[in-house]
Amino acid sequence: MKGVAVLGSTGSIGVSTLDVLARHPERYRVVTLTANTGVDKLYEQCLQFRPQYVAMADEASASALAQRLKSKGLRIEVDSGVAGLKSAAAHPDVDDVMAAIVGAAGLAPTLAAVRKGKRILLANKEALVVAGDLFMQEVTQHGAEVLPIDSEHNAVFQCMPENFRDGLARVGVERILLTASGGPFRTKPLAELESVTPEQACAHPNWDMGRKISVDSASMMNKGLEVIEARWLFDAKPDQIQVVVHPQSVIHSMVEYADGSVLAQLGNPDMRTPIAHALAWPERHGSGVGSLNLFDVARLDFEEPDTERFPCLRLAYEAVTAGGVAPAVLNAANEVAVERFLDGSISFPSIPRVIEQTLEKVTNGDEQSLEGLMAADREARGVAEQQVAARV
């Protein structure tokens, strides 16, 4: 029986993870859960899964939850703040950690699990964008294991030879082909983008996701973050990672080999497939996802990405090529810009403008330490807020 921590259990990935875990009660025991402020949802999850320990980022939410659990007679330890999240990730009874907190906030708890040598099921791509080099060094140093949950990276992992960590050139891998749906604005007239609403941006054609990643998908920053994620997970050079727009979201990504072979992983667009894959790996078990009907799919289309329509993709390639703190700055500026788009402060096309201005202004920092990266993250957030206030 494996002990599992679900960090970000009340979110889209967290809920899908608990759905898969509940299908295999003989294999998994939920040991810890965490959330930000969603008391009602976390309380319900506590009733259903009876974890030993839960943590909420927000202190007031944690006290409210503790009260409710106590009056129900449930003996579950409740903690709060970053320290609580880290304890949930590093808990001694936990073997596998689902890292599904959104944003840079997921980095510290996920690193706490890495430092205990756990198996990390990584959905929180921002952790690798902010601290990829440091993160992967710590994984090696502490004997931890990272299995990708992001559907593209999980697909790439499934198409890679087992010994890919010996180096892509040595195992004959030429390129990683990351597929992208193109999001809800792939064909929208450019002039109309200025007035799109958060609701339109969050209405993804193929996937049902949290609001931040939904906006990232609409701007294609999600694919930019995924290029950086792939760079670290597979030790690939940025020019070995090609983005391919594939509107049906049936091929989740591909790997091209030196002999011309291209291997692809296909399936219905449902995150329970990569989640179940990573949980069971190297075995396989059910996920609740229905079988893929290729006759319904009928056709698979491919297009080159349009970087004029989607400047975020270009900015992400530039940041990963520049290296240093640039990816951390890109990520922080994007988190601010997305939040300000969602609260109505800026327009959708202002998102890349805020990010580009911030990248120009914040260029120095120490990317080899967590403190240095967090300082760059803080500085970038401040500068991005100034850009928002100046209405770039």
Ligand code: NAD
């Ligand atoms: P979501 O917004 O639905 O859920 C986020 C979770 O993190 C919630 O449980 C929330 O309570 C928690 N959280 C938010 N801010 C926090 C903070 N400051 N401190 C602690 N906890 C906090 O997001 P999601 O769509 O489930 O995405 C989670 C992660 O997985 C993101 O990094 C996203 O990029 C990645 N991902 C998601 C999908 C998807 O289909 N949803 C696919 C691939 C990758």
Ligand code: MG
């Ligand atoms: Mg993805």
